[in-house]
Amino acid sequence: MMLFDIKDGVNIGDLKELRKGAFDLFHYFVDYCFDHGLRCMITSIMDDAPGRVHDGHEEGRCFDASIKGWSESDIEEFVHITNANFIHIAAVSEKDLIPRAVVCHGEGEKRHLHIQCKRNLT
Numbered sequence: 254m255m256l257f258d259i260k261d262g263v264n265i266g267d268l269k270e271l272r273k274g275a276f277d278l279f280h281y282f283v284d285y286c287f288d289h290g291l292r293c294m295i296t297s298i299m300d301d302a303p304g305r306v307h308d309g310h311e312e313g314r315c316f317d318a319s320i321k322g323w324s325e326s327d328i329e330e331f332v333h334i335t336n337a338n339f340i341h342i343a344a345v346s347e348k349d350l351i352p353r354a355v356v357c358h359g360e361g362e363k364r365h366l367h368i369q370c371k372r373n374l375t
């Protein structure tokens with residue numbers, strides 16, 4: 254069984270450009286999916302992708318993942334647990350100043366997990 258999959262067109266080499274915080278989140282995400290039997294499909298690292306909304310991608314601070322095969326409660330639980338556990342490295346929203354390591358955003362087909370560490374992590 255593959256630990257994770259990367260969508261066609263996404264450059265797997267960009268993994269080595271991730272900041273330490275984003276890489277820690279990547280490792281955690283792969284582990285989490287494995288432990289919970291969830292599909293782990295990376296849909297954007299630094300490449301532009303449909304539905305992508307954050308500049309942090311170019312900075313190597315985030316990656317996107319598909320929610321295909323995940324139930325609403327899978328998503329809710331992952332978002333809740335991850336945001337509680339990674340508050341120390343989570344990206345801080347400029348809108349409400351709340352740190353969130355993960356958000357599930359986008360509409361319809363483009364809805365996805367956006368996983369992001371804060372600025373100034375090496």
Ligand SMILES: [Zn+2]
Pocket residue numbers: 297305306307310315316317366367368
């Ligand atoms: Zn994103």
